[in-house]
Amino acid sequence: MNIKGKTALVTGANRGLGSAFTQALLDAGAAKVYAGARDPRMVKDPRMTPIRLDVTSSANVAAAAATCGDVDILINNAGTMLAKTVMSEDSVEMLKREMDVNVLGMLAMCKAFAPVLARNGGGVIVNMLSVVSWYVYPFNSTYCATKHAALAVTDGLRIELKAQGTRVLGVYAGFIDTEMGASLSSGPKTSPHQVAKKTIEGILGALDSVLADEAAERLWRAVRQDPAKLHAQMQVIWDERSAS
Numbered sequence: 001m002n003i004k005g006k007t008a009l010v011t012g013a014n015r016g017l018g019s020a021f022t023q024a025l026l027d028a029g030a031a032k033v034y035a036g037a038r039d040p041r042m043v044k045d046p047r048m049t050p051i052r053l054d055v056t057s058s059a060n061v062a063a064a065a066a067t068c069g070d071v072d073i074l075i076n077n078a079g080t081m082l083a084k085t086v087m088s089e090d091s092v093e094m095l096k097r098e099m100d101v102n103v104l105g106m107l108a109m110c111k112a113f114a115p116v117l118a119r120n121g122g123g124v125i126v127n128m129l130s131v132v133s134w135y136v137y138p139f140n141s142t143y144c145a146t147k148h149a150a151l152a153v154t155d156g157l158r159i160e161l162k163a164q165g166t167r168v169l170g171v172y173a174g175f176i177d178t179e180m181g182a183s184l185s186s187g188p189k190t191s192p193h194q195v196a197k198k199t200i201e202g203i204l205g206a207l208d209s210v211l212a213d214e215a216a217e218r219l220w221r222a223v224r225q226d227p228a229k230l231h232a233q234m235q236v237i238w239d240e241r242s243a244s
Contacts, residue, residue: 012078055105122165174215
C-alpha cells in the first residue's frame with residue numbers, strides 16, 4: 001500500500017513507540033495522522049490531529065470511528081504491561097487490566113474501523129504484538145497471555161477481513177527502548193524508530209508479519225526449530241532468579 005496522501009490513526013500516540021509511528025507515517029508521506037491519546041493535550045506535535053481515545057472506552061472508540069471517517073491505516077499501538085507472574089497475589093486483576101487494553105481494546109478498534117476501511121477501499125490494520133506472542137517469559141506471564149490472545153485475534157481478523165480488501169499486519173519486537181520496556185529489563189533494547197521504520201516497510205511491502213528487530217528474528221527461529229529448548233531456557237532463568 002502506498003502511504004503517500006493517506007490518512008492514518010495511531011492509538012497510544014502521545015509518547016514512546018506511538019510517537020515514533022506518527023513520525024514515520026509523516027515521513028512516508030501520510031497526508032494526515034490522527035494521534036489517539038487518553039489526554040489529547042499530551043500530543044504536542046502540531047502536525048498531528050489529536051483525538052481523545054481510551055481504547056477501553058466504548059464511547060471513545062465509537063466517537064473516533066465517527067469522527068475519523070477518512071482513515072486508510074489503523075495502527076493499534078496502545079498497550080499496557082504490568083510485569084506480573086501468573087502466581088502473583090494480584091495476577092487475576094492485573095491480567096484483566098492488561099486484557100482490557102491489549103486485546104479487547106485492540107479488537108474494539110478493529111471492529112469499529114473495519115467498516116471505515118472498507119468504505120475507503122480496504123486499507124491496512126497494524127497490530128503491535130510482541131515476541132512473547134510466541135512463548136512465555138515467566139516474569140511477565142500475564143502480559144504474555146494477552147499477547148498470545150492478541151496474536152489469535154490478529155490472525156482471525158486477517159482471515160475475516162480479506163474479502164473486503166483490508167490487510168492485517170502483525171508487528172513483533174523484543175524489548176523496546178520506551179518507558180514500558182524500561183520497567184522490565186535493563187538489557188539491550190530496540191529503538192522505537194527502528195520498529196516504526198520496519199512497520200512502514202511492512203505496509204509498503206504488503207507483508208502479513210514484521211520481525212522488527214534481531215530478537216524477533218532469533219525467537220521466531222527458536223520457537224519453530226526447538227520450542228522445548230526455549231522453554232527449558234525460561235525455566236533456568238526462573239530458577240536462577242528465584243534462588244538468588
